[in-house]
Amino acid sequence: MWILDRVRSPAPERVLAAATGVVAAAVVLGVGQFVAAFLDRAAGPLLAVGSAVVDHTPAPVREFAIDTFGTGDKTALIVGMCVVIAVLAAVAGLLERPRRPWGSVLFVAFGIVGVVAATTRAGAGVAWFLPTVVGVAAGVAVLRAGTGRLAAPRPPRVPGARTDRRTVLLGLTGAGAGAVLAGVVGTVLDHLLNDVGRDRSGFAVPPATRSLDPPGATGDAPAGFITPPSDFYRIDTALRPPQLTAERWSLRIHGMVDREVRVDMAMLRAMPAVEKTVTLTCVSNEVGGDLIGNARWIGYPLRDLLAMAGPSGDADMVLSTSDDGFTAGTPLQALTDDRGALLAVGMDGQPLPVEHGYPARMVVPGLYGYVSATKWVVSLEVTRFDRATAYWTQRGWAEKGPIKTGSRIDVPRSGDTVGRGRVTVAGVAWAQGRGINGVQIRVDDGPWQAATMLAPDMLDAWRLWRWTWDASPGDHTLTVRAFDGDGRQQSAIVAPPIPDGASGLHSVDVTVT
Numbered sequence: 447m448w449i450l451d452r453v454r455s456p457a458p459e460r461v462l463a464a465a466t467g468v469v470a471a472a473v474v475l476g477v478g479q480f481v482a483a484f485l486d487r488a489a490g491p492l493l494a495v496g497s498a499v500v501d502h503t504p505a506p507v508r509e510f511a512i513d514t515f516g517t518g519d520k521t522a523l524i525v526g527m528c529v530v531i532a533v534l535a536a537v538a539g540l541l542e543r544p545r546r547p548w549g550s551v552l553f554v555a556f557g558i559v560g561v562v563a564a565t566t567r568a569g570a571g572v573a574w575f576l577p578t579v580v581g582v583a584a585g586v587a588v589l590r591a592g593t594g595r596l597a598a599p600r601p602p603r604v605p606g607a608r609t610d611r612r613t614v615l616l617g618l619t620g621a622g623a624g625a626v627l628a629g630v631v632g633t634v635l636d637h638l639l640n641d642v643g644r645d646r647s648g649f650a651v652p653p654a655t656r657s658l659d660p661p662g663a664t665g666d667a668p669a670g671f672i673t674p675p676s677d678f679y680r681i682d683t684a685l686r687p688p689q690l691t692a693e694r695w696s697l698r699i700h701g702m703v704d705r706e707v708r709v710d711m712a713m714l715r716a717m718p719a720v721e722k723t724v725t726l727t728c729v730s731n732e733v734g735g736d737l738i739g740n741a742r743w744i745g746y747p748l749r750d751l752l753a754m755a756g757p758s759g760d761a762d763m764v765l766s767t768s769d770d771g772f773t774a775g776t777p778l779q780a781l782t783d784d785r786g787a788l789l790a791v792g793m794d795g796q797p798l799p800v801e802h803g804y805p806a807r808m809v810v811p812g813l814y815g816y817v818s819a820t821k822w823v824v825s826l827e828v829t830r831f832d833r834a835t836a837y838w839t840q841r842g843w844a845e846k847g848p849i850k851t852g853s854r855i856d857v858p859r860s861g862d863t864v865g866r867g868r869v870t871v872a873g874v875a876w877a878q879g880r881g882i883n884g885v886q887i888r889v890d891d892g893p894w895q896a897a898t899m900l901a902p903d904m905l906d907a908w909r910l911w912r913w914t915w916d917a918s919p920g921d922h923t924l925t926v927r928a929f930d931g932d933g934r935q936q937s938a939i940v941a942p943p944i945p946d947g948a949s950g951l952h953s954v955d956v957t958v959t
């Protein structure tokens with residue numbers, strides 16, 4: 447049994463053979479990263495395959511990943527992939543024989559996966575196969591050279607065998623160092639050549655000529671009303687955010703329109719910019735979760751941009767596409783009615799952070815992000831729900847995603863211990879588009895009691911509330927519920943995020959001493 451050859455070979459050789467496979471895989475990734483720096487970081491084998499994995503992740507697995515790792519889901523994926531690759535590469539090292547190069551075959555097979563993943567990505571260039579091909583060629587060379595030495599004839603033990611182990615070890619150290627160097631140089635080059643950070647620093651956010659917020663509501667906001675960009679949740683399918691300069695960016699408006707238009711930054715700059723406070727919410731946000739954030743967005747009414755193209759009366763959906771291929775399907779109505787849907791270029795007075803869509807993204811009040819908030823948006827296709835399906839709808843989420851009324855207790859936290867007497871209970875409540883009329887708190891199974899609203903209702907932004915609790919010693923559960931602007935009570939029915947958003951009441955358990 448040839449497969450058992452290596453398993454029967456001396457332990458140090460087995461370890462060296464496995465290590466050769468791992469180092470060879472590192473060479474593939476390092477060299478791939480280096481070559482990708484000259485094309486696009488998304489063309490490298492690791493990111494290309496990672497993105498393909500993201501796109502093919504079933505809905506429940508995605509929910510699990512977001513639940514477990516939150517915004518760190520991408521790091522978790524990359525680390526997980528590296529572990530899997532290392533294991534497979536070790537197996538490839540054990541399998542490789544000079545005349546039965548099964549390890550190399552495995553490498554080439556994964557190379558094909560990498561090439562397919564890279565060349566089928568949205569916006570892939572013709573040369574995107576190169577990083578993987580060059581990387582795999584270098585990796586296979588290392589694999590063959592290393593395992594070839596280990597295949598020195600035995601038994602009988604020849605005196606040279608030990609020397610060969612040392613040669614292999616030295617060679618592996620060199621190849622490993624080379625792989626790391628290629629990866630590091632590739633990453634640095636990529637930053638120098640492709641990073642959009644400098645472009646962003648030079649981007650002048652247009653001054654807002656008017657506010658779309660309800661009149662009288664834009665006074666001094668209480669602390670915590672605006673989510674600092676560093677705390678703002680980030681959810682997207684991009685392992686590395688697209689690097690689009692303001693100059694290179696443009697937005698094509700096409701499909702069922704009278705005339706196709708292409709909007710660029712210069713055209714936007716000639717239009718009056720507006721400002722609006724909108725709370726974004728992710729459909730994956732669990733009851734009590736933090737996949738929600740509030741910002742003051744600056745941008746241009748999507749209604750005006752769409753009007754330039756003249757949408758057909760038969761259309762009912764706009765399929766927006768990101769530079770990286772993500773799509774969202776938004777009711778045309780939501781982009782043309784009075785709610786103030788924006789093509790945003792600024793967030794809290796700054797250019798959009800790169801992870802939040804620089805240079806331009808959509809912000810549509812009242813709809814979950816997956817059906818509306820396309821970042822790095824480059825195309826708006828006016829179409830119909832019976833003709834087009836967007837990214838998450840293809841993966842099991844609902845076609846339409848209006849945000850459900852929700853509320854959250856932020857202080858105290860579950861598990862906190864507080865002193866008896868006056869305890870401040872505070873949090874947020876939201877019902878974008880309808881606004882929040884009131885919030886009530888209940889201690890254990892007691893009566894519902896009205897909380898105080900900290901600022902006037904802004905309709906599309908969350909409302910901060912506070913309630914003072916006269917706490918008695920013991921273990922207690924605090925529960926919150928909100929009433930929207932139509933007086934409708936937040937649903938207490940417990941539902942998971944899939945397919946159209948979680949519901950249920952948030953509660954925290956606290957100990958009073």
Ligand SMILES: Nc1nc2c(c(=O)[nH]1)N[C@H]1C(S)=C(S)[C@@H](COP(=O)(O)O)O[C@H]1N2
Binds near residue numbers: 680682728729769819
């Ligand atoms: N290009 C792109 N835009 C996207 C997404 C994405 O995966 N890719 N995710 C959407 C989802 S699901 C949400 S909840 C919001 C999150 O926006 P944020 O990361 O700025 O908070 O972006 C939306 N826009």
Ligand SMILES: [Mo]
Binds near residue numbers: 681730815
């Ligand atoms: Mo989301």
